[in-house]
Amino acid sequence: MGYTNLFYILAAILFILGLKRLSHPKTARGGNIMASVGMLIAIIATLVASDVLDYKLIVIGMIIGSIIGATFAIKVKMTGMPQMVAIFNGFGGGASALVASAEFFSKTGAGAETSFLLSTIGLSVLVGTLTFTGSFIAFGKLQGFISGQPIVFKGQQVLNALLAMMMIAFAIGMVLVPENMYYYFLGLLITAAIIGVTLVIPIGGADMPVVISLLNSYSGIAAAATGFVLLNNGLIISGALVGASGLILTNIMCKGMNRSLANVVFGAVGLEQTSTSGTQKQMNIKSYSTVEAAMIFDSADKIIIVPGYGLAVAQAQYAVREVADYLETKGKKVLYAIHPVAGRMPGHMNVLLAEANVPYDQLKDLDEINPEFEDCDVALILGANDVVNPAARHDKSSPIYGMPILDVDKSRTVIINKRTMNPGFAGIANELFGYDNSIMVFGDAKQMLTDLLKDLKDL
Amino acid sequence: MGYTNLFYILAAILFILGLKRLSHPKTARGGNIMASVGMLIAIIATLVASDVLDYKLIVIGMIIGSIIGATFAIKVKMTGMPQMVAIFNGFGGGASALVASAEFFSKTGAGAETSFLLSTIGLSVLVGTLTFTGSFIAFGKLQGFISGQPIVFKGQQVLNALLAMMMIAFAIGMVLVPENMYYYFLGLLITAAIIGVTLVIPIGGADMPVVISLLNSYSGIAAAATGFVLLNNGLIISGALVGASGLILTNIMCKGMNRSLANVVFGAVGLEQTSTSGTQKQMNIKSYSTVEAAMIFDSADKIIIVPGYGLAVAQAQYAVREVADYLETKGKKVLYAIHPVAGRMPGHMNVLLAEANVPYDQLKDLDEINPEFEDCDVALILGANDVVNPAARHDKSSPIYGMPILDVDKSRTVIINKRTMNPGFAGIANELFGYDNSIMVFGDAKQMLTDLLKDLKDL
């Protein structure tokens, strides 16, 4: 036993270092491998240490598990990653719960139940089960088996509260009234399972990553609890590690979406989302965060920036220049497309960009730039609207029909930044926003560019 | 015993949180108090727990200690702080060594010596003693009892190596050959004491802070070792904490002087140092990274930026504006001090900053701004030199004597950015760089400001 612990410590150390490395782009991959080695050590140590055990059974179990896990991991599409993590995590939580249950049945059978043991078992089962069901709901939502829309109904909170109370009650009952602990145990199991569902159901698909991260932290806690059940240092340390670090990560993610954890977990948010999409007529527009925009830029080589009146309103001339400069340091080609009537006076954009000392040779006028869009990876539209409205090309009925426009839609991706879906000077809607290769990043141009720069640097 | 440990854990937690807080300007003081509370708890717990012990004696000891410590702490002048820390630390190390010795004599007397016990005792005594003597040398150097200049003689390294080997030998002997362990013990004690001296002697006064920090880390290790001797969790955890964190801090400090730890510890440096300072005639300047600079800003409320010709050369007008804007969003007050002859033409700085649209009302001329430095937390000097050279105030021989200058040195911290130690237009050295409240951040102004901004956001 003693030496096994030694190996557990070793494993723990590898986990710690692994996690550290995982949070730095350059070392991430090595970190992951480190952690997996740690796991291997822990497993082997356990196998060696635990005498008289049914290797056959275990090996079978492991093989089955490995196959399932591996296939999943290989098959899944990149877009499906989050939900993958969700199920895996679910299984982890499930395992903890099962182990605890196993202990429950065996130990209690042997009448060896101490209140400490029982309470730890209770905790482990509770958290484990909750994680299990919760994770699967999350999976379902992301996979589209369940509506990604938040599912809310009256008195939801009340219900949750009730369930929670029951759960606690069962747990306590189990410890205090051993004679009919089996019932309590069952009750606990069931309520926990239900809560797992009711907690996740009301949360919108967009917020799932946060939820998964939270559940991940839970599964860590479950493992730690199981560690107490088995008085096993390895489980305790690793579990605690994951539990704690998971919580931190969850927080970081919330901050990223600048939301509070509470705000994410208690569904309210989901609703906002649908309401905004009301104003957008039939067009279904894709609204992205600056983080995602940053990734698009990361993979682009040629970028054309299209400034408009909005850039002037936001006084974002300096911000845009920083972004451009940064992109150039990354070896990308950056040009500015100046539409003759962008802004509100002749040469408005020139005045604006000159203020930020944008080199003249980067400014291209309509005739020079339009051919350039053909092989442009990203066109970044900053507070411009009418001057990039394709209606001017084909829609005879449009008041701006015949006005020469910038053919931004020719470029591979068009990223449009404006505050709302409101029209520009000409007061007409812009179909460009709905195009397949268009992406909206809403917000004040200056703010958006500042965030974008930060995210670019964080890549 | 069990419950005592519980209290030790509590104490440990307080130490951890205390240390964390100690490394952030705003929370530092609270952190210190936290830690001291932790200590109190630990002490009381011990007193309560250990039955049959000579309270009288202990109380007397504590009173004496408190009086000495307190008087020292109150009497010492601000400038004397580092050496204070040095002796205190020495006593700490001493204490560990003494405890270990006590154990040694008692336990071994009782013939209860296991090789584990003996080795831990050995370690504790070794490190403790080394710390003790080393700290006192450091104190002596700073206090001027011993020459601050590095004391070096031929074959120094050789000697150290020899001593080290002897020390190890004694330690091993003690464990392996219990019959005459007393001699070995004595030998160990003495060699350790000598090494403490020989290690510190060759290091220059300027580097003492680093050494002290290192010794501090040692005393932590000593405490941890003692913990093993007494099988006491409290000692182990706290000791380990201090040992580890101390090491990190030492490293940070080295980086600050951009030197490696090795480079500091092995005297050679002492010489190097003087050579570099040749250009700076005796000034010893502190060069820091933008990260540290960022933290200084973090704790500042009022910041005055002093642009100079260098800012223009670096074309960093936009960069500086971003930094200023960011600091303002963080609720800090930012002003620009424009010296009448900063730059190379009248109004050079105005032209420059106007380009970046720095609001006019933030620009203050000499007469307006000089009073402001009194209650300014940070003065950031960007590529300015002559216009902030205090020689103009007092050094009649200086060619710029009589020229009105910006009294930046009046502010709490002065952060100076330039590329090298080269002089400015007037071609004269600037004593400001060597002032106690001055910090150099070398590099091109634009680059430095960009990094600074990133670090500020990362805080």
Add this chain to the structure above:
Amino acid sequence: MDMINILTVLILAVFVGFEIIAKVPPTLHTPLMSGSNAISGIAIVGAIIATKVGGEIGTWLGLIAVIFATINVVGGFMVTDRMLKMFRKR
């Protein structure tokens, strides 16, 4: 093994957990999550032990536990590795 010690270990481990993750670039959120999730598969150790101590029901629960945990561990680490491979700079 006395409670106090386990507690000590737990607390310290929690602290480490809180500290190791400070700043994480958005791109690494998912991989990191997935990686640490794989670690939480440490439950496998428990599962293995369970199969031994478990007795009838225990053994079977243990077996399922082993399967679950293995899925978590193997799948977790592999998926993480796949994600990270993507991020390699071209």
Add this chain to the structure above:
Amino acid sequence: MDMINILTVLILAVFVGFEIIAKVPPTLHTPLMSGSNAISGIAIVGAIIATKVGGEIGTWLGLIAVIFATINVVGGFMVTDRMLKMFRKR
């Protein structure tokens, strides 16, 4: 109390120690050093115990140890506090 556990505790504590201090503004170097130095005065606990277990010599060594450690603790914390007072915003 078995070695392994102590070791576990030690290692975890070391990790915590490494992690808690990440970035420190130069102005805080000395105070932080001084503060953690005061903590290393935890040796006082040892000292107290020593006086008990110590026997003749032990007791006396213990006493001196107590004195030393106390100096470290009391002096350390007080000095730190004094330094930090300076940094308070005027």
Add this chain to the structure above:
Amino acid sequence: MIVAIPKETIEGENRVAAVPATVKELIKKGMTVHVQKSAGDGSYIFDQDYIDSGALIIEDVKKLYSNADMILKVNHPVYLKDLKIHETDLLREGTVFISLFQTTKETESVQRLANRKITGFSMHLIPRTALAQKMDALSSQSNISGYKAVIIGAVHLGKYMPLLMTAAGTIPPAKVLILGAGVAGLQAIATAKRLGAQVEAFDVRPDVKEQVESLGAKFVEVEATGDEGVGKGGYAKETTEDYKKRQHELIKERMTKTDLVITTALIPGKPAPILIPKDMVEEMRPGSVIIDLAAENGGNCELTRPNELIQVNKVTIDGRLNIPGTMPVHASQLYAKNITSFVTYLCPEGEMVLNLEDEIISGALFTHNGEIVHEPTKTAVEN
């Protein structure tokens, strides 16, 4: 079709209605371009340049006019002193005459063109639709006025524009006030900002506020009751009495602190509104300057004397007309581009198709076989 480019005769007019680039354009459309000898000299475009671009240089003015199917000019038709004859009398009936002038003001010219059965277009009347922007000579020329007005102001001003902190003391930035933030006004704001002045602007149209701020200047706001002042086509209409009062108070107050005032407030076809009555001028600091870009329509300042530079108790008032004429190189380039865009729009295949359904064409047309077809002009002519 023969397009003729006469030399402008109004004194101080250096612009010309065609530049080599536009001549090429017209020729590509299949037109023949006749350019009067030395028509471009004022804009540093020489006969050779025109010849190189394919135009014919015509020495005999009478021939130039009589052979032309279409005349492109900058100014309204005038009396040619040296030939002792009025331009209109040199034209064949049905000739197309395109130039840039206020038809509601130069009623005599309009009358003559009508009588001679000339098809007259004024670039001034082109509606400001998105499509018409490249023909918007008003914008291109006002833009010049706005820019140049600031430069001229800076010359008159006995002060620096920017803030300077020098060894000999600190120079505060000059305070510039722009009245009327249309194209000219906005460009003036931008230019003054560039020079480092502290710029404020005022306009009746509240929506201009955002535009002014988008140039980093301060908008002087008369707490408006609803959006009075906004007229159709982005133009301003006359405003209510009470509003005028509040406006007066406010401007007066700012005026006392201003070094340079540039007024651009126009209401097309109407005399310019008086924004700066006598009493205000008296309140101004000695040495301050007013540039009145509305002088042509009587000026926004009561004391403005069109085309004169006067000093009224230490305040300089510059009422010069035709500022674009002082930047002939670019003024001509831009105007030529505007008018050519219109011509090519009017003659898609090189021949004119007078599509009166088209809002731009019908909008710009004011006389057609003997009739005055533009209502406001007609009323203006009749009384």
Add this chain to the structure above:
Amino acid sequence: MIVAIPKETIEGENRVAAVPATVKELIKKGMTVHVQKSAGDGSYIFDQDYIDSGALIIEDVKKLYSNADMILKVNHPVYLKDLKIHETDLLREGTVFISLFQTTKETESVQRLANRKITGFSMHLIPRTALAQKMDALSSQSNISGYKAVIIGAVHLGKYMPLLMTAAGTIPPAKVLILGAGVAGLQAIATAKRLGAQVEAFDVRPDVKEQVESLGAKFVEVEATGDEGVGKGGYAKETTEDYKKRQHELIKERMTKTDLVITTALIPGKPAPILIPKDMVEEMRPGSVIIDLAAENGGNCELTRPNELIQVNKVTIDGRLNIPGTMPVHASQLYAKNITSFVTYLCPEGEMVLNLEDEIISGALFTHNGEIVHEPTKTAVEN
């Protein structure tokens, strides 16, 4: 001690040697300040303002001069037409006369001052030490010239300065070339940059490169062999023949592409170097402009006619003198501050202590009881 401020009589000179603020300063030093009637009118400072600041207004010019212990002026002493007498003849012996002029040029004035045993200082001679910067009238006034030169250039130019992309086509930025990047040159660079022009600069002193670039402009570099051209005190000295040739080639080449040239190349006490000979002007584009700030010393352009505005084959050459005089408000404010700093330095306790050890005082002194004490001046006077 009585300090007198006469009205400047040279025509076009609107500056004055004292402003209310400096008058107060002098009075605080215990001096009495006499100001000639309407001396400040040109700078919009009126007698009342002086009175309010504690000065006496003197109507009778003769009295003004004869009572004065010290005269503060802008220009060298001149012949007063209306009184039919030369200023110097109104002064008592031993009076201190401080003004800003090139003593090596206005030798006649120097001679007169010497004869009248006047203690003469010229702000022009103040050494450029750090301490003397607040007295550096040369800098404060050149700075104005540099700024205003660009504004004037922009007026002459028939073009926009900035780049504009409009519905009527794209306007390329004007190309500006600055020859001589001293104080005036650097300020010209800054101002032209502000207006959005493409600015290049050239100077003989290689170390100016960094300064030019620090203003975001391009430095035209004559691959120099060693640091020729750098003289003592930051001034330039005459340069080698061969260097002059390479320089000529380079400038000529740039010149053909330039719209506006501003020359500031001076070598104190020497005729200005010819940087733009006739042939270069002929190479320049029609419509381009040269502003010659060195006109006072003959000009950097061969064709420059001091104080005249001429057109040589379509190139405008502006040789106007005394540009600071066209910005009297600030020019006077700055100059007054400079001269007052010198006076207070000269008279720490309100009375003059002529410490010839002091490099500033001895440097600025050129005549003292009958002697011409400034060597270069002396040599200049003698031949």
